[in-house]
Amino acid sequence: MTARGGIDLGGTKIQTAIVDENNEVLGEAKRQTPTSGGPKDVAAEMTVALREAAGAAGVETADLAGVGVGSPGDADEETGVVSGARNLPGWEGSFPLAEHLSKELGTAVRVGNDVQVAVDGEFHLGAGAEFQSLLGVWWGTGVGGGLVLDGRAWLGRGAAAEFGHVVVRRGGPKCSAGHPGCVEAYAGRWSMERRAREEVDGGEKTKLFELMRKHDRDRLTSGIWERALEHGDELAEKLIARAERALGIAIASAINLVDPEAVILGGGMGSRFADRALPVISEQATPYLFDPDDPPAIRAASLGDLGGAIGAALLVTRAS
Amino acid sequence: MTARGGIDLGGTKIQTAIVDENNEVLGEAKRQTPTSGGPKDVAAEMTVALREAAGAAGVETADLAGVGVGSPGDADEETGVVSGARNLPGWEGSFPLAEHLSKELGTAVRVGNDVQVAVDGEFHLGAGAEFQSLLGVWWGTGVGGGLVLDGRAWLGRGAAAEFGHVVVRRGGPKCSAGHPGCVEAYAGRWSMERRAREEVDGGEKTKLFELMRKHDRDRLTSGIWERALEHGDELAEKLIARAERALGIAIASAINLVDPEAVILGGGMGSRFADRALPVISEQATPYLFDPDDPPAIRAASLGDLGGAIGAALLVTRAS
Numbered sequence: 001m002t003a004r005g006g007i008d009l010g011g012t013k014i015q016t017a018i019v020d021e022n023n024e025v026l027g028e029a030k031r032q033t034p035t036s037g038g039p040k041d042v043a044a045e046m047t048v049a050l051r052e053a054a055g056a057a058g059v060e061t062a063d064l065a066g067v068g069v070g071s072p073g074d075a076d077e078e079t080g081v082v083s084g085a086r087n088l089p090g091w092e093g094s095f096p097l098a099e100h101l102s103k104e105l106g107t108a109v110r111v112g113n114d115v116q117v118a119v120d121g122e123f124h125l126g127a128g129a130e131f132q133s134l135l136g137v138w139w140g141t142g143v144g145g146g147l148v149l150d151g152r153a154w155l156g157r158g159a160a161a162e163f164g165h166v167v168v169r170r171g172g173p174k175c176s177a178g179h180p181g182c183v184e185a186y187a188g189r190w191s192m193e194r195r196a197r198e199e200v201d202g203g204e205k206t207k208l209f210e211l212m213r214k215h216d217r218d219r220l221t222s223g224i225w226e227r228a229l230e231h232g233d234e235l236a237e238k239l240i241a242r243a244e245r246a247l248g249i250a251i252a253s254a255i256n257l258v259d260p261e262a263v264i265l266g267g268g269m270g271s272r273f274a275d276r277a278l279p280v281i282s283e284q285a286t287p288y289l290f291d292p293d294d295p296p297a298i299r300a301a302s303l304g305d306l307g308g309a310i311g312a313a314l315l316v317t318r319a320s
Numbered sequence: 321m322t323a324r325g326g327i328d329l330g331g332t333k334i335q336t337a338i339v340d341e342n343n344e345v346l347g348e349a350k351r352q353t354p355t356s357g358g359p360k361d362v363a364a365e366m367t368v369a370l371r372e373a374a375g376a377a378g379v380e381t382a383d384l385a386g387v388g389v390g391s392p393g394d395a396d397e398e399t400g401v402v403s404g405a406r407n408l409p410g411w412e413g414s415f416p417l418a419e420h421l422s423k424e425l426g427t428a429v430r431v432g433n434d435v436q437v438a439v440d441g442e443f444h445l446g447a448g449a450e451f452q453s454l455l456g457v458w459w460g461t462g463v464g465g466g467l468v469l470d471g472r473a474w475l476g477r478g479a480a481a482e483f484g485h486v487v488v489r490r491g492g493p494k495c496s497a498g499h500p501g502c503v504e505a506y507a508g509r510w511s512m513e514r515r516a517r518e519e520v521d522g523g524e525k526t527k528l529f530e531l532m533r534k535h536d537r538d539r540l541t542s543g544i545w546e547r548a549l550e551h552g553d554e555l556a557e558k559l560i561a562r563a564e565r566a567l568g569i570a571i572a573s574a575i576n577l578v579d580p581e582a583v584i585l586g587g588g589m590g591s592r593f594a595d596r597a598l599p600v601i602s603e604q605a606t607p608y609l610f611d612p613d614d615p616p617a618i619r620a621a622s623l624g625d626l627g628g629a630i631g632a633a634l635l636v637t638r639a640s
């Protein structure tokens with residue numbers, strides 16, 4: 001049996017997939033991430049979601065070659081422990097996620113960093129498959145990153161590719177982690193929503209929050225931002241353009257330092273806005289590039305919503 | 321015969337060294353870089369300087385295992401051609417430096433990027449010898465960089481580690497190459513001198529240019545900056561502090577992206593001011609670090625004035 005499982009554990013949803021030896025999807029399932037409780041409650045939902053995907057694929061989880069998990073927070077590939085996953089309920093501390101899930105599912109479980117796992121997926125199977133080195137830029141609630149150099153994930157001392165904390169402007173506004181002027185402080189969806197609220201408090205008009213309520217959301221999702229743009233909302237346009245500008249500058253810094261063959265844009269915001277954002281990001285980056293005549297390829301992630309889960313399933317391949 | 325030659329080709333001086341199999345220096349020589357003519361005139365001075373070093377070491381250049389050259393501009397390790405070395409006279413185009421020198425010296429010649437070669441020297445023999453990954457920050461007329469990852473120079477597509485063009489402030493002042501707000505625009509000696517002249521034009525008082533004339537210089541060398549600091553010159557203090565701040569922020573961005581084990585500070589300014597600059601740079605970087613509790617080691621280059629030539633001689637070892 002060579003089917004494998006993949007779980008993309010996000011702050012909003014848990015996406016699972018079962019893939020065969022060619023990484024073709026045999027079954028998938030999605031569940032909401034619990035918003036209360038603790039790691040065990042989250043793990044219970046992960047188990048349910050993976051069992052659903054296995055059911056759709058017609059396999060038992062115990063018959064899988066293994067399951068990979070792309071996790072937020074600090075995911076230790078060696079020990080399988082996940083720590084400080086602050087966008088998950090009650091997960092400030094450490095939890096032995098791989099060990100726990102392994103008992104529930106009856107197969108080996110490996111964990112990895114959610115963004116690195118998604119970038120690995122794009123590298124092996126998606127928009128990055130033709131390249132040997134790439135920078136993944138994951139534009140979502142925060143701004144994450146992943147580096148592949150010479151065909152392998154570059155993790156540094158364990159915290160490399162924190163692209164979101166590349167500085168765009170000394171002394172600029174702070175991101176949710178308190179770092180001043182980093183790209184996440186301009187482009188992360190969390191920071192963009194904060195800025196939108198500040199602008200509204202300052203008297204700006206926008207349809208953003210009206211659309212949020214109308215669509216029964218409690219935050220400005222990427223879909224809400226898109227609808228606001230469709231309505232010609234000026235504040236939404238201004239803040240998206242500001243995010244694109246920041247991404248362009250931080251990407252230029254990263255290119256000057258690492259000089260990868262390609263930059264892959266993914267994440268909830270990145271995937272939704274790639275068509276408009278990629279040309280703007282390229283244009284913004286150009287004046288800052290050491291060699292503007294020879295930029296790397298810059299592309300949208302191509303694996304879609306299942307990319308994180310498919311990338312997570314690759315953790316099983318790498319381990320064997 | 322296992323002696324090797326190394327040439328550090330700079331815009332001001334040509335430093336040469338002959339080393340034995342243990343990289344101990346057997347002989348050295350230094351000459352001024354020609355300020356007029358073209359590549360052949362520069363190559364002629366390089367030949368004279370290397371012959372002097374060989375003479376001091378008691379060897380013939382034809383008996384050397386080879387000679388390595390650390391060169392400015394775009395130095396192609398494969399072809400031995402150096403292009404666009406704009407701080408050398410008449411060197412806007414391409415010149416087959418390795419081939420030319422090889423005929424003159426009667427031994428194999430290899431060329432490499434000057435900063436990468438110096439960083440390799442520190443990695444193998446100097447301040448970086450205990451680490452497997454490092455970022456070299458070469459603070460001089462410009463701001464250069466070198467990356468060693470997993471024990472090997474990381475060159476990307478050929479232009480990696482252009483640390484000087486990491487952005488510190490969107491839309492900031494331009495460096496000599498026209499990139500806005502990059503670290504070189506704040507910290508490169510060329511940019512610092514331009515800023516000092518602007519401040520003087522704006523009515524600021526400083527001893528910098530008086531000291532320059534007194535010591536018979538036509539530019540603000542690192543020695544002049546040091547003397548001005550010793551005189552308590554406020555403008556010099558302000559501009560050095562501004563450079564240190566920019567270096568700290570750009571180093572933070574680079575750490576967040578690459579997460580190396582160490583950062584090594586070298587170059588004319590870096591080596592001269594390391595004692596005061598290293599603590600300031602660390603302090604400035606901290607608020608911008610993704611993981612401020614676990615920064616990489618940050619150290620001064622330790623090979624001194626001969627580091628570039630000794631590093632260049634390593635090009636011969638790598639080739640064999």
